[in-house]
Amino acid sequence: MKLIIKKIFFTLPLLSLAIALFAQQPEQILKASGSPANPKVPMSWNRYNDYAAITEVCKKLAKAYPDLVKVESMGKSFMGKEMWVMTISDFKTGDPSKKPAMYIDGNIHSNEIQGSEFALYTAWYLAESFADTKHIQELLADKTFYIAPTINPDARDNFIHAANNANSPRSGMIPVDNDRDGSINEDGYDDLDGDGHIVFMRRKNPNGRFIADQDDPRRMISVGVDQQGEYELLGYEGIDNDGDGDVNEDGEGFYDPNRDWAWNWQPNYIQSGAYKYPFSLPENRSIADFVMKHPNIAAGQSYHNNGGMILRGPGALEDLDTYNAQDVQVYDALGNKGEELIPGYKYLVVYKDLYSVFGGELDWFYGGRGIYTFSNELWTNFLMYNKAGDSNSQATQYSFDRNLLFNDAFVNWKAFKHHQYGDIEIGGFKKSFGRLHPGFLLESDAHRNMSFTLYHAYHTPKLSVEEISEKDLGGGLKEVTAVIANKRLMPTHSSQDLKYKIEVPDMISLTGPKVIAGMIVNNRDLNITSEQKNDAENIRVPNIPGNSTVTVRWIIQNAGKYSVKVDSKKGGIASRSN
Known part of the structure; x- marks a missing residue:
């Protein structure tokens, strides 16, 4: 017995050496454009992973890239599975919770499993491409991604491991008569x-x-x-x-997790598939709690199947007034770009181009939280x-x-x-055909859909203190004017956010000298201002529009060294000193 153990112990290093010798080495590979050549977490994107495999990939990414990936649980599913969410950002460039964020999830419906692969591919690609792709480096320096591969893990495993068809009930595992x-x-x-x-x-x-x-x-x-x-x-x-x-x-059991959200929710006799009350399902409640705890989420994406659609709300005609003109302009710019990036997909409005949905995730993210959100219906003939x-x-x-x-x-x-x-x-x-991608098309469509979410995330607000100027007023007083720029499409507050005051105003602060007065400059040419009479050092700005600027001004005493800082929940932090 001892001899056998010694032989095994001696053989293991040789076996490892043999594997290393037969593995592809960097010098043997020509990197294909846009793809990681030698990932630390090797993956094949031509198959579907069950919950255990998804868990393993999430943890491997976090272990391989501790400065880019953190994995945690949002809560537990009905059957007690942890609902994993990955935080992906360049942790060395700042607190991820202080950067504008993109939230991505998939697989809310049991038979729509490729949404998990698309979300997981995005996390994997961001981590594996960071080292040698400048765009990804810049993106993760500025932004944070919260990626939840499966938000219905119980039903996912049932669909994969039990006998089912492509159109099996979309629900979770709570029993229903x-x-x-x-x-x-x-x-x-x-x-x-x-x-x-x-x-x-x-x-x-x-x-x-x-x-x-x-x-x-x-x-x-x-x-x-x-x-x-x-x-x-x-x-x-x-x-x-x-x-x-x-x-x-x-x-x-038939209930629909995408009829359980607390925006325009209706009971089952009006909206088929609704459960007891808004957020009565533990999975959805966990997501809502996570989103509420992360006010930096400015953009959202959910993955469904099928039909090749890039969907925005409203889900029902009754909610048409929620989506006002200013926000629709942002949606249209993003959605039209999505059609370009994902051939065969069409940018559509749920209630107008499909059917009415009450209590949908899409509408809660936008209507309830002011987050610009899309739902992509994956796979098209x-x-x-x-x-x-x-x-x-x-x-x-x-x-x-x-x-x-x-x-x-x-x-x-x-x-x-x-x-x-x-x-x-x-x-x-078979259940793997009709609504689901064949293996050889899975990675291609995942990459294109990911590119759309990266474009969406790129256009979350990017703030900078663009200009600081001084004017001597005499008597030891100076006028300090600062111009704050937002260099992306998305404003720091959507119109829906402003309408219901969902998030706190942006704060523009001056630190250093004694501040006598603070004001927003409404028209710099005509010198029209609105004074903020209380807490003059910290000027509260309702919104910093996309691709635009906001100008503020202080009257200060004893000018010396000072700093201007912008703090926006969805726009991040920017500062500049004189």
């Missing part, structure tokens, strides 16, 4: 053949309304009114456990052949699977003896 018969989840998904896929059931029936497509027999197509069918479709694979004629009507306007998307899916995925996305029809329906066949697309 959807048909109100007193039994909870009695008609869950039944994986009839145990292959891990919930696909469709069909049965031969001359009175059915479907036939097999001659060009691709896997595909079922409907017949005309004067044609005879061959099959009837029986819905998704399963059993009518309660004998009411419906299969799978009580899945893992455009990406299959880089063509728009395909009138037969179902046929495109079949040809794409056949030509580029080599039939890997489809479970071929096979006979099965169903104890209720008799002789049937089961088959169809």
Whole structure:
């Protein structure tokens, strides 16, 4: 036994050496433009990670880049999983909580799992590209990213590890009796053949309304009114456990986490999917608490699927007045850029271009917190052949699977003896296809969507004390004028923020000399000012508009060395001395 242990102990260093010899060395690689060549945390972005794998990646990034990444929990899910959020910034250039911040999350719905990969890719890319990409260095010097890869971890693991289909209920794991018969989840998904896929059931029936497509027999197509069918479709694979004629009507519980937010919330009889009351779900409550504790969050992004859309609110027509003209201009500039960065995606308004949503995350972030927020619906059929306007998307899916995925996305029809329906066949697309990216397209779309969020974050406020000038007034008094510039698109307070006074005003302070008076300069040419009679040293400015300036002035005594400092919750800190 001792001899065996010694051999193993002796062999381990040799094994490590062998791995190192066969690993790619920096001198063997030509760095592809825009991609990390030798990441400290190697990743393959052509697959989907479960909760344990996401946890591992978050912790590895924090360990590999302690000056850039910190990981913490926002709270616990219904089933007790930690809800990880990464703080990503250049910690050496200042307190991350004092920099303008971008919040990103994904996977609020159980079957919309690629949002986690897109969020995780962003965190990984920022950390791994920092060393040799100047733009990322400058971005993390100025900004902070809060990235929560999955905000529905219970349902994510259920979707990945349990038998499901692409359209499985979008909810979390809190039990719900959807048909109100007193039994909870009695008609869950039944994986009839145990292959891990919930696909469709069909049965031969001359009175059915479907036939097999001659060009691709896997595909079922409907017949005309004067044609005879061959099959009837029986819905998704399963059993009518309660004998009411419906299969799978009580899945893992149906509530919609994106109908639980405290802005224009409506009960379930008005907004289907709403739970008990706003923030009744523990996951959403944890996110809200995190956002409230981080007033530096100026921009937001959530990831859903599918349809290739860059969405902004309002979610409902009743909330149209919330999004006023000034803020819509900011949204339009960002959204139109998103269309350029992500081919095949369209910039749309939820209520106008889709349907009404009450109690959505998108509207709470903007309406409740004044944060410019988008929700991207990931994946579009455009990406299959880089063509728009395909009138037969179902046929495109079949040809794409056949030509580029080599039939890997489809479970071929096979006979099965169903104890209720008799002789049937089961088959169809797997849960990983239809709403989710195929592996080879996952990283490409993740990178493009990330580029949109980096552009959004770049245009959060960037403040500087652009000018300090003095004028001698005589009698030992001087007039000090400071010009504060915001060099980005986004103001320090959105119009919604100003309307409801969500965040405190920006503070512009003069320290050093004795301050006799302080004022905002409304018109420098005409010398029109508004005096702040109390606390003259610290001038409170309601807003510093995007791509604009604000001018303030003090009358001081005993001038010497002094400093002007700007402190803005969403705009960060800037200072300058004379």
